[in-house]
Amino acid sequence: MSTLRVSVWRGAESGEFRIYEVPRLESQTVLDVVTYIQRSLDQTLSYRFACRVGMCGSCAMTVNGKARWTCRTHVAGVAEDDQIEIAPLANLPVIKDLVADMSRFFDKWAQAKGRFQGTRTRADDFARVLPDSPQREAVDAAIECIGCGVCYSACDVVTWNPEYLGPAALNRAWTLVNDVRDTARAARLAAVAGDAGCHACHTHMSCTERCPKNLAPTASIAGLKRAVAAAALKGEI
Amino acid sequence: MMNIRTQVLLWTAQRASAAVLALCVLVHLITIIYAVKNGLTAAEVLGRTRGNPGWAAFYALFVAAVAVHAPIGLRTILSEMLGWRGAALDLLVLAVGIALALWGWRAVWGVFV
Numbered sequence: 001m002s003t004l005r006v007s008v009w010r011g012a013e014s015g016e017f018r019i020y021e022v023p024r025l026e027s028q029t030v031l032d033v034v035t036y037i038q039r040s041l042d043q044t045l046s047y048r049f050a051c052r053v054g055m056c057g058s059c060a061m062t063v064n065g066k067a068r069w070t071c072r073t074h075v076a077g078v079a080e081d082d083q084i085e086i087a088p089l090a091n092l093p094v095i096k097d098l099v100a101d102m103s104r105f106f107d108k109w110a111q112a113k114g115r116f117q118g119t120r121t122r123a124d125d126f127a128r129v130l131p132d133s134p135q136r137e138a139v140d141a142a143i144e145c146i147g148c149g150v151c152y153s154a155c156d157v158v159t160w161n162p163e164y165l166g167p168a169a170l171n172r173a174w175t176l177v178n179d180v181r182d183t184a185r186a187a188r189l190a191a192v193a194g195d196a197g198c199h200a201c202h203t204h205m206s207c208t209e210r211c212p213k214n215l216a217p218t219a220s221i222a223g224l225k226r227a228v229a230a231a232a233l234k235g236e237i
Numbered sequence: 238m239m240n241i242r243t244q245v246l247l248w249t250a251q252r253a254s255a256a257v258l259a260l261c262v263l264v265h266l267i268t269i270i271y272a273v274k275n276g277l278t279a280a281e282v283l284g285r286t287r288g289n290p291g292w293a294a295f296y297a298l299f300v301a302a303v304a305v306h307a308p309i310g311l312r313t314i315l316s317e318m319l320g321w322r323g324a325a326l327d328l329l330v331l332a333v334g335i336a337l338a339l340w341g342w343r344a345v346w347g348v349f350v
Contacts, residue, residue: 160317194244195316225248232245 002082004075006033008045009087012094017085030070030078031059034086034098047098054212057146060153061098062087067153069212089153105149105166112169113191116176117184127181138178142171142220144213151207151217163196167207167217170198174220177227189228190237198224239327247309254306261299286348293349300341308334 002024007017020037031049038045049059054072061070064078064085078084092100120127129136151167152158158166173192176182192198198221207217231237239247272282286292308330315321315330 157317190241194241194248195239195322197241199245199248200313228245229249229252232242233249237242237245 004033004079005083006037007083007085008034008037008098009094010045010097012096015094015097017087024075024082028075030061030063030068030073030075030084030086033075033084034061034070045098046096055146057148060089060148060150060212062090062153067150067210069148069150072212089149091153091155091158092149100149100153102149105152105168106147108165108169109147109172111191112165112173112197113184113188114169114172114176116179116182118181119183120181129180133180135178135180138223139175142175142215142217145171145215146213148212150210150212154206154210156204156206157200157202161196161200164200165192165197167201167221170201170224171215171217171220174224177224186231186236189224189231192224193228193232193237198228201225239324247312250305251309254302254309257298257302258306261295261302264295265299283348287350289349293345296345296348297342300338300345303341304334304338307337 004022004024006020006022008020009015010018020041022033022036022041025032031052034045034047035049038047047059047061049071050056051058052071054069057069059070060067062068063070063073064080067089068078070086075084086098088094088098089100092102092105095101118127145168147168149168151171155164155167157164170192173188176188177185182188194200201218201221203218203222205218208215208219211217228237271277311333312326312330315326
């Protein structure tokens with residue numbers, strides 16, 4: 001059985017990479033590797049995971065310099081010369097080892113007014129939204145975000161402008177802008193506009209390149225740019 | 238802090254001026270290639286631009302697009318690279334825009350009269 005040489009970030013903002021030797025297994029994921037280290041080599045290693053099947057969005061880390069969901073990243077696809085480097089997500093404060101502080105990331109969802117606001121109550125009938133309506137199709141294209149933070153970690157604009165809301169929050173806002181039941185459109189467009197909002201995006205497309213769910217936050221942000229610009233020209237924001 | 242609507246309008250102005258620049262740069266490049274290929278002297282170039290309202294209007298528009306586009310981009314670059322934000326930055330790039338417009342239009346005027 002061959003061995004994998006794994007370099008793992010230990011510490012908080014300051015720290016160092018420590019090397020661990022992990023046996024290679026068939027169909028082994030990066031999360032399997034981290035779990036092996038924690039259970040068999042060093043129990044003080046901190047990391048975060050929950051579902052292990054690509055649904056919950058908790059296990060994202062920086063693997064060989066790129067943000068990835070580790071539960072569905074196979075070692076065979078990323079190891080170079082039987083070596084691999086695992087670090088916490090970039091663009092977020094490090095709490096300990098592989099655990100990044102996600103609060104800033106989720107606070108920005110709230111800032112972008114990522115919460116649905118409607119008028120109906122449970123006493124009302126269901127809203128009818130045609131599946132093939134343009135708005136519903138725009139929502140469908142962006143709705144499967146699992147909030148893993150990979151796009152936020154991969155975004156250059158977040159690095160340069162820490163106030164920038166980032167791809168995930170803007171992508172969420174775009175799904176609500178297209179939700180015909182939602183009533184907070186103008187306030188949301190104002191919340192996602194300007195220097196810290198969608199207009200800061202340079203269309204580098206790192207978010208779209210890295211999104212494990214194959215979403216295209218860049219397209220959502222482009223949609224927001226157009227919607228916000230139109231609203232600004234009409235004096236609505 | 239500049240209000241959100243102004244930030245959005247700046248972005249829109251930069252997009253719109255970029256569209257104008259795309260056309261202007263193309264015409265400008267074709268003009269340069271034409272002038273070089275045909276070996277036009279400075280006097281011959283001036284002979285075509287002097288008193289020609291078409292060329293004057295075209296280059297006046299070109300300068301206007303540059304004067305709108307460049308300062309807005311510079312504002313973003315300085316903000317992202319140096320972390321500089323606020324009124325001082327906005328005033329600086331406004332001054333850059335005005336300077337670009339005045340120098341550019343002065344040059345257009347120079348080859349028109």
